[in-house]
Every structure is written in C-alpha cells, then in structure tokens.
Amino acid sequence: MNIYKLExxxxxxxxxxxxxxxxxxxxxxxxxxxxxxxxxSDNGAEFLKVISTMPKSLQALWGISxxxxxxxxxxxxxxxxxxxxxxxxxxxxxxxxxIIREEKEKTADFLLSKPVKRGKILKSKLLAAASNIxxxxxxxxxxxxIILKNYSKTYFPKEVFICMFGLxxxxxxxxxxxxxxxxxxxxxxxxxxxxxxIILFTFFLSIIIDLIDKAKFISFLTPFKYFDAKNIVITNxxxxxxxxxxxxxxxxxxxxxxxxxxxxxxxx
Amino acid sequence: xxxxxxINLTKYYGKNRGIxxxxxxxxxxxxxxxxxxxxxxxxxxxxxxxxxxxPSSGEAYIFGKNCEKEYNEILKDVGYLPSEVFYYSNMxxxxxxxxxxxxxxKNCDDRINYLSKxxxxxxxxxxxxxxxxNKKKVGIxxxxxxxxxxxxxxxxxxxxxxxxxxxxxxxxxxxxxxxMTIFFSSHVLSEVQKICDEVAIIxxxxxxxxxxxxxxxxxxxxxxxxxxxxxxxxxxxxxxxVTNLIKExxxxxxxxxxxxxxxxxxxxxxxxxxxxxxxxxLEEIFMHYYDEKM
Numbered sequence: 001m002n003i004y005k006l007e008x009x010x011x012x013x014x015x016x017x018x019x020x021x022x023x024x025x026x027x028x029x030x031x032x033x034x035x036x037x038x039x040x041s042d043n044g045a046e047f048l049k050v051i052s053t054m055p056k057s058l059q060a061l062w063g064i065s066x067x068x069x070x071x072x073x074x075x076x077x078x079x080x081x082x083x084x085x086x087x088x089x090x091x092x093x094x095x096x097x098x099i100i101r102e103e104k105e106k107t108a109d110f111l112l113s114k115p116v117k118r119g120k121i122l123k124s125k126l127l128a129a130a131s132n133i134x135x136x137x138x139x140x141x142x143x144x145x146i147i148l149k150n151y152s153k154t155y156f157p158k159e160v161f162i163c164m165f166g167l168x169x170x171x172x173x174x175x176x177x178x179x180x181x182x183x184x185x186x187x188x189x190x191x192x193x194x195x196x197x198i199i200l201f202t203f204f205l206s207i208i209i210d211l212i213d214k215a216k217f218i219s220f221l222t223p224f225k226y227f228d229a230k231n232i233v234i235t236n237x238x239x240x241x242x243x244x245x246x247x248x249x250x251x252x253x254x255x256x257x258x259x260x261x262x263x264x265x266x267x268x
Numbered sequence: 269x270x271x272x273x274x275i276n277l278t279k280y281y282g283k284n285r286g287i288x289x290x291x292x293x294x295x296x297x298x299x300x301x302x303x304x305x306x307x308x309x310x311x312x313x314x315x316x317x318x319x320x321x322x323p324s325s326g327e328a329y330i331f332g333k334n335c336e337k338e339y340n341e342i343l344k345d346v347g348y349l350p351s352e353v354f355y356y357s358n359m360x361x362x363x364x365x366x367x368x369x370x371x372x373x374k375n376c377d378d379r380i381n382y383l384s385k386x387x388x389x390x391x392x393x394x395x396x397x398x399x400x401x402n403k404k405k406v407g408i409x410x411x412x413x414x415x416x417x418x419x420x421x422x423x424x425x426x427x428x429x430x431x432x433x434x435x436x437x438x439x440x441x442x443x444x445x446x447x448m449t450i451f452f453s454s455h456v457l458s459e460v461q462k463i464c465d466e467v468a469i470i471x472x473x474x475x476x477x478x479x480x481x482x483x484x485x486x487x488x489x490x491x492x493x494x495x496x497x498x499x500x501x502x503x504x505x506x507x508x509x510v511t512n513l514i515k516e517x518x519x520x521x522x523x524x525x526x527x528x529x530x531x532x533x534x535x536x537x538x539x540x541x542x543x544x545x546x547x548x549x550l551e552e553i554f555m556h557y558y559d560e561k562m
Contacts, residue, residue, distance in 0.1 A: 002371065006356070006367060107354055107356055109348075109350045112319070113343060115371055263322060
C-alpha cells in the first residue's frame with residue numbers, strides 16, 4: 001500500500017496537467033463545432049463543402065472521414081479520435097515512467113533493498129498506473145458528456161460510455177506494453193523511444209486502414225482499430241472478438257512483466 | 269551462525285567481469301571490513317547478496333537464508349547504505365525516512381529523531397536541496413532506523429565531515445556492542461583499521477586476502493628505517509626478509525615480516541646511527557599485497 005500511495009502522489013502533477021489539457025481540447029473543439037456547425041447560419045453546409053474538397057487521406061488524418069460531422073454523435077466520434085490518441089499517449093508514457101523512473105532517478109536500489117517482494121512492488125505500480133488511467137478516462141467521459149449535453153438536442157450518454165469503456169481497454173493495452181518495455185530494456189532511453197514508436201506506428205496504421213478498405217483484415221494489429229467510435233455509435237456495443245484479443249494481450253504482457261521483473265538486475 | 273556466508277559468488281555483466289569466485293564469512297556481531305580500490309567488485313558483491321542484481325553462479329546466505337530465494341525475509345533484518353545515495357528528489361527528508369520506515373512494520377519515529385540528532389541532519393529540508401554529505405546522512409539514518417541485525421555500508425564516510433564521521437563511528441561501535449553485525453566496504457583503509465575486526469581484500473573481482481585486523485596490526489609487518497654513514501653492502505639485505513627496500517642517501521627504509529630478535533641480531537652487526545621501528549598502516553600492508561600479487 002505504501003508503494004501505491006507514493007506512486008499516486010508522484011504522478012498526481014502529471015495527472016492534473018493531462019486532465020487540464022484534455023479538458024481544453026474538448027472545450028476548444030466544441031467551441032469550433034459550435035461556431036462552424038451548431039450555431040452557424042447554414043447549419044454547417046459551408047464547412048461540409050470544405051471538408052468534401054479535401055483529399056480522403058487528409059480527412060482520415062484528421063479523423064473526419066466517413067462521419068457526419070453535423071450530427072452531434074458524429075462530432076463525438078471525431079472528438080473520440082483525438083481523445084483516444086491523448087488517452088493512449090498518457091497511458092503508455094505514464095506506465096513506462098512508473099517503471100523506469102526508479103532507474104532514471106537511481107532510486108531502484110533504495111526500493112529493492114526494502115523487505116518487499118518484487119512481485120508486490122510491480123503489483124503496486126501496476127495498480128497505480130491503472131488507477132491513474134481510470135481516473136483520466138473517467139475525467140474524459142464526464143467532460144465529454146457534460147460539454148456535449150449543452151450542444152446536443154439528443155442526449156446520448158450511453159454511446160459515450162461504451163466508447164470510453166472501449167478506450168479504457170485500449171489504454172490498458174498500451175499500459176501493459178509500456179510496463180513491459182520499461183522492465184525489458186536496460187537502457188531506459190531506448191525503451192521510451194520504442195514505446196513512442198509503437199504508439200505512432202499503430203496510430204498511423206489505423207489511419208491507413210481507414211483509407212484502404214482492403215487493409216481492414218490487419219485491424220487486429222492496431223488497438224486503435226479495436227473499438228471504433230463510428231461502429232460503436234451504430235451497433236451500440238463493443239466487438240466481443242476484440243475484447244477477448246485485448247484481454248489476452250494485456251494478460252500476456254503483464255505475465256511476462258512479472259516474470260522478467262523478478263529476475264531483473266537493478267540498474268543503479 | 270554466520271551473519272553472511274558467500275560461497276563462490278560470481279557475477280558477470282554480459283562479458284564484463286563483476287566478481288569471480290568470491291567466498292567469505294562474516295561472523296555474527298562482528299565488524300567486517302571489505303577493502304579494495306574503485307571497480308574491484310565491492311559494490312557488486314554487496315548488491316548481489318542484497319538481491320539487487322542476480323549472480324551468474326555461486327550463492328550467498330544471510331543469517332542462514334538464501335539471498336536469492338528468501339530476500340524479502342532477509343531484508344527485514346538488513347540496513348543498507350548504497351555508495352551513492354539517491355532519493356525521490358521532491359520529497360522532504362522526514363517524508364523519505366517515514367516512507368522507508370513504512371516497510372518495516374514498526375514505529376521508528378523515536379529512532380529517526382535520535383539518529384538525525386547524532387548525524388546533525390535537518391529533517392525538514394527537501395532532499396533535492398541537500399549537499400552530497402547531507403544526502404549521505406539521510407542514507408545512514410535510513411539504513412539504521414529499523415535497528416537492523418545486519419548493517420551493510422558501501423563507502424559510508426565519503427562526503428562526511430570529520431566531526432560527523434567521528435559521531436558516525438561511535439554510533440557504529442555502540443550499535444555493534446548491542447549486537448549489530450556490520451559489513452563495511454571502503455577504499456580508505458585507515459577507517460577500516462580503526463573499527464573492523466576482520467578484513468577481506470578484493471582486487472579485480474577476486475578476494476586476495478582475508479585476515480583478522482589483530483593479525484595484521486600485531487604480528488606481521490614492521491616498517492623499519494635505519495640511518496648509517498656509509499653504504500651498506502647489497503648482500504646484507506639478502507639475508508633478511510625485507511620488502512619494499514628504499515634507499516635515500518644514507519637512510520634505508522623497508523618492511524619486515526618475521527621474528528624481531530633475528531632482525532635485531534642481524535642489524536647489530538652493522539654500524540647504525542639511528543633507527544625507527546613503526547607499525548605500518550594498513551594502507552602500506554595493502555599496497556604491499558598488491559605489489560606481491562602483481
């Protein structure tokens with residue numbers, strides 16, 4: 001419990017900064033939406049025309065392909081595109097840092113010379129990472145619901161909840177990857193870079209899949225495609241196949257993490 | 269039972285040598301010195317028996333428990349001061365010490381106050397604002413606050429001013445009297461000589477000598493300096509077991525190991541103006557070991 005408490009304390013500042021950034025993203029996004037579509041004289045027709053002249057690749061890059069942005073739910077799926085990216089970056093960097101910080105700040109020897117099993121240390125750190133991720137996810141969900149409520153004739157918390165739950169699962173996948181990378185690599189700089197590279201790779205892969213219909217069959221390679229807001233809004237549920245795949249990935253990563261952490265040499 | 273028992277412990281970092289075949293025993297309630305220059309494997313040995321790193325082969329026991337398998341049981345009774353002290357930098361000293369105490373399931377508040385008073389440590393400061401020496405003090409209090417049965421100190425005195433060093437040594441002696449075993453690693457030999465019962469000397473990853481301090485101090489070596497007013501025949505020293513013979517003008521300095529009487533008899537045969545017989549410092553003995561082995 002003491003390790004968990006300290007981790008929560010050490011990560012509080014970054015949690016607050018991320019929460020503020022996410023709130024600003026949502027607030028600024030909705031303001032644009034308000035000005036250009038919701039409260040505009042032509043109900044967004046002008047804006048849609050601009051979008052339709054964009055090449056499809058650009059639309060995909062901005063997360064606005066295949067959605068009706070004038071519809072609040074459509075707008076939410078656009079917002080979700082950006083929230084996912086932020087949520088994932090937060091989850092991945094937080095998790096890897098929770099592990100490599102001990103080596104960066106050279107506190108590993110202090111912690112590991114205390115009478116506590118390595119497995120328990122990792123468990124506490126995992127719990128702290130998951131707690132922070134759940135907090136940020138809940139914060140995103142609440143902010144989205146509150147802000148969208150003011151702009152939507154139809155109120156749709158259920159869709160938001162389902163989407164956000166999907167995002168939580170995606171975040172936990174990146175958490176498990178971040179934790180494992182932090183443990184696996186002796187060189188924490190390399191681990192951090194690889195961690196970012198994985199996020200970018202999977203993110204752009206999801207955009208490519210958006211662009212090329214034929215590439216759909218490789219969706220399993222990028223968690224960003226596991227729970228697509230566009231589909232969720234239509235089906236009102238998460239794809240069970242991908243839930244199972246996600247849980248499998250998370251469990252495997254965490255299992256290897258525990259095995260490796262037990263045998264890891266402290267790097268002070 | 270031995271406090272520490274190390275059996276053929278070997279650690280390689282990839283292909284790099286850490287320690288090779290290190291074996292030693294530390295008796296309970298003793299103060300054991302661990303001597304060697306930087307990079308000789310002192311920290312590697314310590315960090316291996318604390319399970320911070322894992323041995324390539326061999327094993328170690330602390331109070332009869334296996335260091336790899338029962339480390340969390342062992343660590344309850346161990347206090348450890350790393351050679352370089354690093355802590356969560358935005359914490360206050362008192363918070364760090366309380367965090368440290370929280371691992372031991374006992375109230376250490378009185379102990380923290382007592383120890384920080386002796387070490388002259390300000391508990392309210394932030395750790396990042398502390399000097400190297402003050403961080404070391406935090407490390408010392410941190411290692412002692414749960415009254416461990418075994419205290420492992422890796423280069424404990426670097427950065428401490430002499431007055432605090434004296435307090436620190438007194439504290440160690442006092443704790444030792446109450447039954448604490450102390451494993452003391454250092455490259456400053458005089459401080460080990462002052463406090464330890466037994467020393468092991470490590471060089472390039474291998475133990476080259478383990479000896480009781482008394483043996484080193486009393487029996488063996490004498491530093492002898494004689495002044496003459498003529499040149500002593502070179503063959504004269506061939507009959508005496510001298511080492512490190514240095515000639516400066518008419519003064520001859522050497523180390524002698526052996527029977528004093530026979531030395532005196534031999535010296536009486538030459539004409540001497542002046543003679544000095546000293547205890548060599550451990551440093552000199554140590555250098556002497558190194559010369560011999562090289």
